[in-house]
Amino acid sequence: MNHCLLSFLSLLTSLAAAEPKWSHLSSKNGELPTPGESTQQTGALVADLDRDGVNDFVLSFRQVAPALVWYRRTNNGWERYVIEKDFLTVEAGGAVYDIDGDGDADLVFGGDWQSKEVWWWENPYPKFDPKTAWKRHVIKKDGATQHHDQTFGDFKGAGQPQLAFWNQGAKTIFLADIPADPRQTEPWPCFAMFSGRAGERGDQGKFLYAEGMAAADIDATSAAAHQQSRRARSALASARVAKTPASSTARAIPASGAMWTASAIDTAPAAAGRSGVLRTAVTAS
Numbered sequence: 001m002n003h004c005l006l007s008f009l010s011l012l013t014s015l016a017a018a019e020p021k022w023s024h025l026s027s028k029n030g031e032l033p034t035p036g037e038s039t040q041q042t043g044a045l046v047a048d049l050d051r052d053g054v055n056d057f058v059l060s061f062r063q064v065a066p067a068l069v070w071y072r073r074t075n076n077g078w079e080r081y082v083i084e085k086d087f088l089t090v091e092a093g094g095a096v097y098d099i100d101g102d103g104d105a106d107l108v109f110g111g112d113w114q115s116k117e118v119w120w121w122e123n124p125y126p127k128f129d130p131k132t133a134w135k136r137h138v139i140k141k142d143g144a145t146q147h148h149d150q151t152f153g154d155f156k157g158a159g160q161p162q163l164a165f166w167n168q169g170a171k172t173i174f175l176a177d178i179p180a181d182p183r184q185t186e187p188w189p190c191f192a193m194f195s196g197r198a199g200e201r202g203d204q205g206k207f208l209y210a211e212g213m214a215a216a217d218i219d220a221t222s223a224a225a226h227q228q229s230r231r232a233r234s235a236l237a238s239a240r241v242a243k244t245p246a247s248s249t250a251r252a253i254p255a256s257g258a259m260w261t262a263s264a265i266d267t268a269p270a271a272a273g274r275s276g277v278l279r280t281a282v283t284a285s
């Protein structure tokens with residue numbers, strides 16, 4: 001056996017030893033608190049909301065209140081905290097970022113086909129109460145409905161992230177700078193960075209719209225672009241990376257109003273088991 005093979009086998013052994021041991025917990029068995037009465041859990045986000053170094057998670061709902069519930073990790077398991085006590089028709093997706101710059105992670109979610117709105121919730125750290133909802137702010141309140149997926153990234157090479165969000169009713173991805181005073185600014189100014197078809201294939205003619213969003217620097221080609229993409233990558237490291245089909249590069253774009261273009265990455269027909277495939281990239285033109 002040669003040295004390389006031995007090293008490889010040794011690496012495999014150490015990786016196997018590091019495998020985490022998973023336990024299946026269910027609210028059905030009382031191992032987790034029951035989130036609410038909605039039978040549609042639309043979104044799930046992982047974030048350390050109380051800054052104790054341990055990840056927590058948030059679930060969203062759209063049938064009955066509450067619309068957002070936080071599962072806070074404690075020494076004794078998981079505790080349920082209501083973030084949004086009201087009824088909202090929250091769509092799948094969600095994003096995490098310290099929007100107001102006070103050091104704690106704030107949350108973004110959008111409304112589904114019944115809603116024209118996108119919202120953010122202000123993290124009240126360190127004052128947490130399981131029954132006290134977080135303050136909700138409006139990012140978008142007009143236009144078309146349905147907002148399936150959002151992400152933060154420095155798409156403009158501005159040195160700080162912007163919010164990109166899908167609006168399926170408009171077949172458009174909107175880009176918004178975080179306002180200088182986000183707690184006092186409603187809605188946020190935003191512009192269409194992409195509009196049109198983005199690889200949607202549909203289910204027997206239904207649901208013809210693209211969804212999913214991730215951010216990565218795909219086409220950096222010059223030294224300047226690399227400079228900007230390095231900043232973007234560091235910004236994106238703290239951003240949520242969602243499931244794929246549409247994505248955006250981190251290359252700098254001109255002033256507001258410039259449209260990005262879509263490029264097919266995978267043109268193969270949709271098939272079972274391929275849901276994670278990146279189909280379309282939306283890049284600065």
Ligand SMILES: [Ca+2]
Pocket residue numbers: 047048049050051052053054055056073
């Ligand atoms: Ca935590």
Ligand SMILES: [Ca+2]
Pocket residue numbers: 097098099100101102103104105106123
């Ligand atoms: Ca914050």
Ligand SMILES: [Ca+2]
Pocket residue numbers: 102104122123124125
């Ligand atoms: Ca805060």
